[in-house]
Amino acid sequence: MKIFNFLLLIFFLMTQAVKAENITVNHPSPYVRMHANDAVKWQKWDASVLERAQKENKLIMISSGYYACHWCHVMRKQSYTDAEVAAVLNNKYIVVKIDRELNSSLDAYLMDFLQRTTGHGGWPLNVFLTPWGYPLTGLVYLPKKQFMEVILKLETRWKKDPAGLTELALNSFRQAEKLNTEDVYISNKGLLGLFLNTLNQSMDEMEGGFGNGVKFPMPYLMMSLLSVYEKNKDKALSAFIRLTLKQMSEKGLHDVIGGGFFRYTVDQSWSIPHFEKMLYGNAAMIGLYVKAYRVFNDEQWLRIAEETMDFVLREMQSESGFYVSSLNAQDASGEEGGNYLWDRKKLTDIINGSENRNLRKNVTYHAVSGSDKVLPVGLWYGEISDKSRLKLLQKRRANPPVKDDKLVLSWNAYLLSSMVELIKVSDRKQYRQSARQLYKKIKSKASSDIVRNRQGHGQKYLDDYAFITYSLYQWNTLLKTDTDQALILSLVMQSVNLFSDKNGWRMTDDALIPMPASQKNIADANLPSAEVALLKLFYKLGIKQRKVNEIIQRVRRQVDVHVVNNPLEFSSLIILKRQYALD
Structure with missing residues (x-):
């Protein structure tokens, strides 16, 4: 009887549906x-x-x-x-x-x-x-x-x-x-040559940017080009970089009223944006324009960086003290771009009432497919009075953008890194205050388990560890303190132990489904390469540890075949290998 009951129980358990939430x-x-x-x-x-x-x-x-x-x-x-x-x-x-x-x-x-x-x-x-x-x-x-x-x-x-x-x-x-x-050996000189040849085939010398269709700002690639220009002072490269910076800031990618940058434009000439604004994208554009200001000593690029930071602080900070992930492409009514599009006559009346003739002369209006409204385009920062700008912003606030309020730690950490770079060249005290608040929030999270998706399959991510660690290092360097040195070193080694193996890098510590072998190298994507962030920390902190040395030697000896096939996606790694003579 006991055996029968046991078998009955087994049969019952086998026939029960898996409970899924x-x-x-x-x-x-x-x-x-x-x-x-x-x-x-x-x-x-x-x-x-x-x-x-x-x-x-x-x-x-x-x-x-x-x-x-x-x-x-x-x-x-x-x-x-x-x-x-x-x-x-x-x-x-x-x-x-x-x-x-x-x-x-x-x-x-x-x-x-x-x-x-x-x-x-x-x-x-x-x-x-x-x-x-x-x-x-x-x-x-x-x-x-x-x-x-x-x-x-x-x-x-x-x-x-x-x-x-x-x-x-x-x-x-x-x-x-x-x-x-798959991996290949290629010298740094050969890799840089391959990178520049591929770049020449992708550059749009008429409109700026890369490719002949949809235009993404590609901030990490642009920062790499600035690094190349600092070394070779090539006039043609300088002209291309300046053209691209100008097109991105003066045309549809840039929100001329509220500040900040959209994710991309749907056309080759940077006219009509896809209207979402991403935290990581605007943090990257701050870093790009700060670097452009440093390289070219042109005040207009610093103004763009400051304006973008003002937008982030005003529109993207949440009640928690962290920053939201994005502003939606649709407004609350579901209209794409509705928050950014204007009735032309109403906007013209406001602009014509401006005391600034240059503003009236420079602003242009782009028609948007599927809408009877227009998108205003033009470099207004410094050309429009605070009074006129506030008037436009107040009218737009009647239809605010919908926010994605989730917390992505790596994006917030990367924002802190961009804040640090801006603080070095700007005298605005509020940037330092905001950066200090964000630093405290990030440090608090870094001192406990850095886990995403606690409601489902909780995981640790390389991006979170790498960019939290790098931002803490940058903040400490800015303040010339070693307050967080023990935490920073601990996070570096946790990153190495959790995410590296003999082949390369795993992006997460625990996957539910079968995943291919780890990546030998990590490309720039939404954020710059997490691999590059960690490699910089290895050198800046002078870490002498067996696993760290193995990673450095692996990067020195060989690169992923993807680096050779798509060098523009790995520009941060290519520049770093050159900087530290990893050959």
Whole structure:
């Protein structure tokens, strides 16, 4: 009887559904929170996802996005709140919603998969995985009709041939793993030559910036070019850098009324922006224009850096003392760019009433597709009185931007680093006061466990450790103190022990799904390379430790094949190897 009861218990346990938690309105990410009441029943990203997928033999769909993303909101409205789409996804798939800025390692891996297999990427990022966590296929935004066709066809194929699709996913994973372990030796001179040749093919010498389509500001690449110019004083390079700085500050990328920079423009001539403003992007632009001021000794670049910092302090500081992640591309009513677009006559009346003739002469108005409003463009800072500027800001505050209030520690730490650089060249006391407040907040977090996503699968991230440590070092250097030396050294070694191995770097300490081998080198992305931040600390702190020496020797001997194939994405590493003669 006891054996029978035991077997009955085992059978009962085996037939019970895996308990899975859905996302809730209490999630720390407003992007994830807004999906809590979708018709699609999104599951929280944790170990139960794989357990349930394997038990029910269903594909997993991970949908990644962020709050400031316009097309993420569009796809939610068209598909994820739709009962017909939800009926398929809820019954045929295990669906997971993540914030790309909190789950950055997973998002980067899935984005790399999509770009490697389709040649394009973007957000919302939707990737379908086997029940064991291997990516199979993916897509970005699709209208409801096309999206329905994809999910129905894919589910039918999975039912017919799960073994074949699993093998397909495994082969793709093995290819990614092979790529991550390939390395080459190239001298620093050869690497710099490759970098400059690739640069010449990408430079837009008419409009500034890089490429002939959508224009991103590429601040880390621009800072690397300033470093190259400091060495070679090349006149053509100087002209290109100045042109790009001018175009970015005087055209649509720059918010001429409220200050700060948008994430990118949708056209080659920098005219019409995609209207989200990111914390990391504006922190980087502060650093870029400070460096441009130092190199060229041109006051206009310092003014742009100060104006951008004023915007960040005014619009992005939260009640917690940290800074929010972004301002949305949509206003509260759902209109893209609504907070930044104006009725032309009303704006013209205000500007024509200005006492400054240069302002009236220089401002231009760009028509925006799909809107009867206009975007004002022109370098106004220093040309408009505080009174006129305040009048425009007050009118705009009636429709404030929607904020993503989640905390990303690495972005806040990088902002502190930019604050330090600005403090060195600006006499404005409020910058030092704001930096001190942020320093105290960051140090408090650094003194405890630095973990993201406590509501789901809590993880530690290399970016958080690297940029928190570097910002603490910079603040201590600014104040000429060693108050935090023990903490800084401890964080450096924690970073090494948690995230480095013989091959390279892991972006997080614990992944739920199989990940390819660690990366030999880390590219500049939303933030500059975390690898470069740590390498700088190794040298600045004079750390003599076996693991640290092994990392330095690895970087000296070889680079990831990705560095050779895409040198512009690794410009910070290329400049650092040259600076410290890592050859």
